[in-house]
Amino acid sequence: MDYRLEEFLQQRHKILLVDDEKNTLEIFKRQLEDDFAVTTAISAQEALDKLANEPFHLVLTDLVMPNMNGIELLKIIKRQYPHIPVLVISGNATIEMAVDAIKIGAEDFIEKPVEDLELLKLTIRKNLKLKWQTEEIERLQNILSTEFDRGDIVGNSLILQKLLSKVKKIASLDTTVLITGETGVGKEMFAKLIHKNSKRKNKELVTVNCGSLPEQLLESMLFGHQKGAFTDAIRDKVGYFEEANGSTLFLDEITETSASFQIKLLRALEESTIRRVGGDEDIKIDVRIIAASNKDVKTEVKKGNFREDLFYRLNVIDIHIPPLRQRPEDIAALANYFINFFSKKYEKPYLKLAKTTLEILKTYPWKGNVRELKNAMEHAVAMASHNKILVSDLPDHIFQENFKQNSSIMKIFDSSFPEAKSNFEKTYLAFLLEKCEGNITKAAEKSGIKRQNLYDKINKYKIDIEDFRN
16 A cells, blocks of 8 residues: 555544534444544534634535535535535435435435444545545646656556656666556557656657567567578668667567577676677667566566566566556546547547446456557447447447346345345446437336336436437
């Protein structure tokens, strides 16, 4: 865990409880004061007075109160104190009030009576953590905004901001860098980013895929060769090391190289010299090396597949790019970036990502990472016939995977009954509305659910009917 986050979570956070019932305030205070510093307010106006005079980390407010209700209080807090997360709680509020609260900016809605105290504490801690992450992202973005070109790296997750912050620190140095991460996470993009912000940026980055070339050809391409060194060597050839002199050389899939090649590469790095294949003279080079692998390089060292001394020589700075499934906050930004790119490429009008489609993209595992998402968005743009990207525009395997994830027997038994019911209802409504093209009358007839009840369920799950209309 990040030490800054650890410090934040260890604080005794100040919570403001707002309810017009004294008994409720006393019960909640008694239940929460072991973990938090709790202050109470008997009305919305008293809550605003206390917010004006002392700082709070989070507000927990009832919705149904006399004079000024929780919705009005929420609007004022979000306008005057946008950094404070607000949880709304009620046993009397209508579905419309709960939906309005979420739309205005409430982080969560909790129904009374609260039977699971630990779940309430967990919800509070989750939202405190999200508050910290939002502020940390802003802090890192402010750092990155000065003299740093993030190129084509898209996303706003805390994970990504930390990676970019690290790149900014090391880009101008001449240290070797080892980038690791699954296939498709963007290792080459990060190599380009490092080079783009380095002192060597005025010269081209030279890229070699070590895994796609046989050993003899790789050696010849990297170090060059002398005429007559082997059968096809009909003239002297400059290798990539010499081509990258004064610049950066990116060695992708470095763990796919042979032991004998690794020895030669290590010598080149240690001595800053190379010798062409068939040559007898050392050539001085000034090259920055960035290497990458989709494997765990330490494991490859233990297996004897990669030289330990070369690993330490390359791993002066390590950058690990987590898979896309571990940073779902980046999916919306990436998807929209690719949609805009392919809309221009295929001369299509501006396309918007439907909310239901985005929800599916966020839960899909993305084994192929950013590259798979890019391909999926190209498919969706090509297939789109509405002004939005609908679920049916996605590749079939994503559509099927989502249905399988949301309806599998194992998932049902791993969930509580309310969770299982909620997951089923949400998935069913999305598929129903898609099939009926957003026509509520048709959807009500097909499902056997009364029209008003259907509207209530759609509002409950914050489904936008317009996403399904042509």
